[in-house]
Amino acid sequence: MASDSSRFGHARWSEVAVLAGPALLLFGAFVLLPFLLAVCFSFTNVKLLQTERVEWTGLTNYTRMFALTMVDAPAATGEPTQDKPQRQWRAIKRERPADLESYQYLTDLSLGGRHVLVGARDPQFLRSIANTFLFALLVVPLQTALAFAMALWVNHSFRGRVALRTVFFSPVVTSMVVVSAIWGLILHTEAGLANQVLRAVFGPDAPQPDWLGDPHLAMLSIALMSAWQGAGFQMLIFLSGLQGISIDQYEAADVMGASAWQKFLYITLPGLKRTLVFVALSTTIMAFGLFTQVDVLTGGGPMDSTSTLIFHSMRVGFREQDIAYGSAMTLFFFLFVLLLSLGQKKLMERLGR
Structure with missing residues (x-):
């Protein structure tokens, strides 16, 4: 007669394994394993079809999501065009390529009387x-x-x-x-x-x-x-x-x-x-x-x-x-x-x- 330690509730461990095993196997293969791989990939520079040069990058991908920068906009010239902030950003970026190389225009704001252009690494x-x-x-x-x-x-x-x-x-x-x-x-x-x-x-x-x-x-x-x-x-x-x-x-x-x-x-x-x-x-x-x-x-x-x-x-x-x-x-x-x-x-x- 099986001991209590070999039982799971009213069922034997072998019965539990037979009944729950396929579901747990599918869960591990299609949910748990992809999640763990995503955690590992997020700290690297892996590409979908370029896996031969994978490097550990730490928190680079996470800082990229929220990286912001602000620059003062040039004085207004009376041009009420909708794309004026974008053109101002492109002009400033040409003047300061080293500082703004990885940033793209996000929006423009007025802060305390200052008109600033906001850039982000991933707008x-x-x-x-x-x-x-x-x-x-x-x-x-x-x-x-x-x-x-x-x-x-x-x-x-x-x-x-x-x-x-x-x-x-x-x-x-x-x-x-x-x-x-x-x-x-x-x-x-x-x-x-x-x-x-x-x-x-x-x-x-x-x-x-x-x-x-x-x-x-x-x-x-x-x-x-x-x-x-x-x-x-x-x-x-x-x-x-x-x-x-x-x-x-x-x-x-x-x-x-x-x-x-x-x-x-x-x-x-x-x-x-x-x-x-x-x-x-x-x-x-x-x-x-x-x-x-x-x-x-x-x-x-x-x-x-x-x-x-x-x-x-x-x-x-x-x-x-x-x-x-x-x-x-x-x-x-x-x-x-x-x-x-x-x-x-x-x-x-x-x-x-």
């Missing part, structure tokens, strides 16, 4: 971080509100609510590549459905926005599409939370003469407090992983206005074949999401007290 990375935060600020409240409204709708008893739930959830199970391609056709400037509807409603002189080609509209268009595609999943989470609220509370509120708004404000929202926090934070984490929509619809453009952290790391790692620097960016993203997840855990524990 696309910093723009990608800003774009990632912008996407999260756009999509999280929009998707959360849309999912909440859909959950409230389908939580009522009416004919066809099961079919309506299926319709709301169907975009979630559709491939993001397919969804992005379809929305690319809808948002096409000349032949897209969106602009055709504008012409049909407001006439032939209606504005025809370049939804994916305008730097001011491209990220908003992607956020709208992403919120529509992912709201069905959060709807199910909200729906389970709504159904977990005791019906006795609503019946007691009816006896006391509470209005529908009062029941929503004092029963529904407090009952969904933990659910709201979970949905908002999980949606935020998913928003920071934006890649497929950008890759299919805009390729990071126009003018890097939709480039995100994951997209930029993939572009650098595989298209530019700089595996070392791409690995450093992905590790930075991993640590950021890890800290965000720990913050979520602490917040959930505090709300549960």
Whole structure:
């Protein structure tokens, strides 16, 4: 008879190995090993197809991500052209090639009466971080509100609510590549459905926005599409939370003469407090992983206005074949999401007290 030390719960170690071994093997081969390789690569100068001259570079790749420099801009000459700061940067860089050789123009600022030009070793990375935060600020409240409204709708008893739930959830199970391609056709400037509807409603002189080609509209268009595609999943989470609220509370509120708004404000929202926090934070984490929509619809453009952290790391790692620097960016993203997840855990524990 086997001793207790040879058992894992109610199962033998051999049974655990047989059942969990294949999954653990796949996890190690496709998750753990690539992660460890990325950690090692991030401290080297390895290239994708040039592995014969690999050198240890320490924290060079990490300092490259956030390296900034500032120079005073020349006095204004009254030329209100949009590319004037870029031309000023190029002129200063020609005068000081040794100091600014590895820096590119990022932006211009006014600091204490001084007009300075800001350069970065990787301005696309910093723009990608800003774009990632912008996407999260756009999509999280929009998707959360849309999912909440859909959950409230389908939580009522009416004919066809099961079919309506299926319709709301169907975009979630559709491939993001397919969804992005379809929305690319809808948002096409000349032949897209969106602009055709504008012409049909407001006439032939209606504005025809370049939804994916305008730097001011491209990220908003992607956020709208992403919120529509992912709201069905959060709807199910909200729906389970709504159904977990005791019906006795609503019946007691009816006896006391509470209005529908009062029941929503004092029963529904407090009952969904933990659910709201979970949905908002999980949606935020998913928003920071934006890649497929950008890759299919805009390729990071126009003018890097939709480039995100994951997209930029993939572009650098595989298209530019700089595996070392791409690995450093992905590790930075991993640590950021890890800290965000720990913050979520602490917040959930505090709300549960």
